[in-house]
Amino acid sequence: MMARLTSSSAPVRQSNVRAHNLALALHTVANSADPMSRSAVAATTGLTRATVSALVDELVAGGLLTELDPPPRTGAGRPAVGLTLSATGPAGLGLEINVDYLAACVVDLTGAVRHRFIEHADQRPAGPYAALSALGRLGARARLAAKADGLVVVGATLAVPGLVSTGFVLQAPNLGWQNVDAPALLRGLPELADLPITVDNEANLAALGELRVTGTEPTFLYVSGEIGIGAGLVIDGELYRGARGWSGEIGHVTVFPDGPPCRCGAAGCLEQYAGQEALAEDEPRAAAALGIALSAVVNLLDVPAIVLGGVYATYFDRLREGIEAELRRRVLTSELAPVTLRAARLGTNAAVRGAADTAVQQVRDDPAVWLRRAG
Amino acid sequence: MMARLTSSSAPVRQSNVRAHNLALALHTVANSADPMSRSAVAATTGLTRATVSALVDELVAGGLLTELDPPPRTGAGRPAVGLTLSATGPAGLGLEINVDYLAACVVDLTGAVRHRFIEHADQRPAGPYAALSALGRLGARARLAAKADGLVVVGATLAVPGLVSTGFVLQAPNLGWQNVDAPALLRGLPELADLPITVDNEANLAALGELRVTGTEPTFLYVSGEIGIGAGLVIDGELYRGARGWSGEIGHVTVFPDGPPCRCGAAGCLEQYAGQEALAEDEPRAAAALGIALSAVVNLLDVPAIVLGGVYATYFDRLREGIEAELRRRVLTSELAPVTLRAARLGTNAAVRGAADTAVQQVRDDPAVWLRRAG
Numbered sequence: 001m002m003a004r005l006t007s008s009s010a011p012v013r014q015s016n017v018r019a020h021n022l023a024l025a026l027h028t029v030a031n032s033a034d035p036m037s038r039s040a041v042a043a044t045t046g047l048t049r050a051t052v053s054a055l056v057d058e059l060v061a062g063g064l065l066t067e068l069d070p071p072p073r074t075g076a077g078r079p080a081v082g083l084t085l086s087a088t089g090p091a092g093l094g095l096e097i098n099v100d101y102l103a104a105c106v107v108d109l110t111g112a113v114r115h116r117f118i119e120h121a122d123q124r125p126a127g128p129y130a131a132l133s134a135l136g137r138l139g140a141r142a143r144l145a146a147k148a149d150g151l152v153v154v155g156a157t158l159a160v161p162g163l164v165s166t167g168f169v170l171q172a173p174n175l176g177w178q179n180v181d182a183p184a185l186l187r188g189l190p191e192l193a194d195l196p197i198t199v200d201n202e203a204n205l206a207a208l209g210e211l212r213v214t215g216t217e218p219t220f221l222y223v224s225g226e227i228g229i230g231a232g233l234v235i236d237g238e239l240y241r242g243a244r245g246w247s248g249e250i251g252h253v254t255v256f257p258d259g260p261p262c263r264c265g266a267a268g269c270l271e272q273y274a275g276q277e278a279l280a281e282d283e284p285r286a287a288a289a290l291g292i293a294l295s296a297v298v299n300l301l302d303v304p305a306i307v308l309g310g311v312y313a314t315y316f317d318r319l320r321e322g323i324e325a326e327l328r329r330r331v332l333t334s335e336l337a338p339v340t341l342r343a344a345r346l347g348t349n350a351a352v353r354g355a356a357d358t359a360v361q362q363v364r365d366d367p368a369v370w371l372r373r374a375g
Numbered sequence: 376m377m378a379r380l381t382s383s384s385a386p387v388r389q390s391n392v393r394a395h396n397l398a399l400a401l402h403t404v405a406n407s408a409d410p411m412s413r414s415a416v417a418a419t420t421g422l423t424r425a426t427v428s429a430l431v432d433e434l435v436a437g438g439l440l441t442e443l444d445p446p447p448r449t450g451a452g453r454p455a456v457g458l459t460l461s462a463t464g465p466a467g468l469g470l471e472i473n474v475d476y477l478a479a480c481v482v483d484l485t486g487a488v489r490h491r492f493i494e495h496a497d498q499r500p501a502g503p504y505a506a507l508s509a510l511g512r513l514g515a516r517a518r519l520a521a522k523a524d525g526l527v528v529v530g531a532t533l534a535v536p537g538l539v540s541t542g543f544v545l546q547a548p549n550l551g552w553q554n555v556d557a558p559a560l561l562r563g564l565p566e567l568a569d570l571p572i573t574v575d576n577e578a579n580l581a582a583l584g585e586l587r588v589t590g591t592e593p594t595f596l597y598v599s600g601e602i603g604i605g606a607g608l609v610i611d612g613e614l615y616r617g618a619r620g621w622s623g624e625i626g627h628v629t630v631f632p633d634g635p636p637c638r639c640g641a642a643g644c645l646e647q648y649a650g651q652e653a654l655a656e657d658e659p660r661a662a663a664a665l666g667i668a669l670s671a672v673v674n675l676l677d678v679p680a681i682v683l684g685g686v687y688a689t690y691f692d693r694l695r696e697g698i699e700a701e702l703r704r705r706v707l708t709s710e711l712a713p714v715t716l717r718a719a720r721l722g723t724n725a726a727v728r729g730a731a732d733t734a735v736q737q738v739r740d741d742p743a744v745w746l747r748r749a750g
């Protein structure tokens with residue numbers, strides 16, 4: 001009953017107000033393309049100048065905002081001092097394991113990639129323990145490089161091609177993994193032992209990476225084409241995870257109910273027609289199958305934009321027409337408003353970049369917690 | 376950039392704090408199965424007793440809460456005075472047009488149905504103007520009956536079997552309607568001229584009706600089986616509408632890409648196999664088609680529960696096995712956690728009841744606005 005009032009689940013107290021307004025001030029500066037004056041922050045937020053100044057002082061002292069000096073006076077007028085997000089201070093560590101590579105990445109508060117390390121090698125023979133140890137060493141190198149820049153890594157996020165639940169990798173079929181406590185294995189390395197480490201599906205994190213880079217498109221489906229096919233659904237700027245975190249399994253949406261068997265036990269799954277191997281064999285059929293599955297998504301969810309990532313981004317120009325033909329035919333509202341189809345802006349590093357950004361997100365969402373810890 | 380902080384889009388000021396806390400107090404009483412004492416409200420919300428008493432006094436004076444007198448003393452102890460939602464005061468008017476009936480319904484703040492009127496007749500020959508005039512007269516009767524009970528109808532919501540956008544019925548193919556400004560036609564009746572009237576898709580409103588009645592299941596897909604098939608997706612107690620309000624078109628999800636043509640222009644849509652007519656002809660095939668389309672929903676969205684409404688509720692026992700067989704086979708995570716499938720609790724009045732409840736929802740969500748108007 002009245003479940004819609006979830007945002008009212010806590011009373012508003014003074015300490016909450018301060019935390020809320022710190023986040024609001026940080027958010028306002030982050031959303032501005034140019035450096036922002038304190039009075040511009042006050043005007044945008046509706047807070048008084050005195051309140052804004054107190055909040056900004058805290059955020060500058062805590063290393064979250066930087067106040068740029070005005071340029072030398074050239075005569076006419078005095079340019080405003082500008083606030084920007086700090087490029088030193090907190091940072092996030094992204095880690096990724098995939099079938100044929102390991103990656104680590106550091107992203108600062110501004111969203112910029114500061115360091116990136118990749119090791120190409122087949123990860124299947126190694127097994128979880130050896131693979132995650134090697135990834136941990138890569139992460140430790142990235143953390144060291146971040147430290148040399150004056151950055152403080154506040155947490156790490158691991159991207160895996162599989163189903164994740166409460167920190168466990170339940171299934172990563174293309175790696176041959178089942179029930180792996182990946183964060184615990186990573187924390188086994190002394191250099192990462194103190195770090196909060198979370199784990200998430202790679203398509204989810206790639207979708208978040210794409211969101212962070214493009215920004216203007218708040219609702220879209222990101223489809224990641226690899227050996228398997230995954231999807232990340234972003235609604236109003238938030239990743240939709242599903243009830244248990246298992247949303248986005250578009251690779252196992254049925255396209256032809258009587259089609260060939262899939263390794264999942266079903267038949268006629270999208271992966272059988274548009275996975276990396278099937279795509280190499282028959283591009284038009286892959287495009288049609290993608291179009292049929294994506295039409296289902298749009299009919300169900302009224303998603304206005306679809307972003308094709310992974311190998312689909314590379315093949316985009318060759319797949320586009322075949323996909324759009326199915327969307328035009330099968331989406332009920334296609335004549336009222338067509339669906340935007342585009343290639344992902346980020347290449348194969350979308351997932352690790354999204355992972356790193358997720359790790360530093362906590363500081364942007366609740367700067368008061370970071371300030372308390374840092375102070 | 377940083378779109379996740381949308382809840383921080385306004386600064387917290389004193390007037391906001393009061394509005395927030397009024398909603399919180401009302402919400403707390405509404406969520407309680409039994410009458411609640413003021414001190415219980417304080418304990419649950421974390422607000423001080425003095426603050427709660429001031430808030431409760433306002434809500435009682437404004438007709439939103441009722442304070443029950445204690446029962447006569449029987450000796451041992453003194454029972455607490457109990458607060459409940461008021462059964463007089465604001466109410467919502469639900470209106471529904473469907474292919475073969477018109478309905479009007481009044482729901483009070485507690486969610487109880489107070490009045491319900493139905494007229495059975497084929498609405499297609501009448502056209503939008505005559506049909507909505509007849510519905511408006513039914514609504515006026517319901518409003519008069521509500522007034523006689525001491526209720527104040529604060530708004531009306533119209534349920535239609537079609538696509539809706541910014542108050543317009545864009546398409547209601549089974550009625551033969553296109554681009555109908557339904558609220559304007561309803562307000563043409565003097566008895567409804569002063570009422571805020573919104574319009575929504577019937578499956579969406581039926582899903583909200585089901586949510587309101589069951590309460591305990593915050594995330595589910597409601598599927599409404601009629602001549603057409605619609606769906607309403609409820610996520611964490613909120614209806615998901617999609618970018619333009621056109622989500623839930625499950626009737627046009629492709630089941631067999633090379634199947635028979637659909638009136639929408641595509642081929643092999645779910646409606647061709649599981650719409651009311653097809654269902655009457657071949658139940659097992661309808662169940663399999665429903666199972667295939669619902670498997671796509673679960674793979675994409677990780678929805679833990681599916682509620683079958685409309686004619687599917689009537690046929691539930693006969694459809695269940697066929698649907699569940701496909702879910703077991705085609706949902707990737709079916710072995711990790713099965714999907715709950717159940718018949719809707721509300722019958723064919725789900726949509727009009729949900730519509731009425733939606734109309735009074737505004738008062739529950741923001742009681743401060745109501746108190747300002749009433750005072």
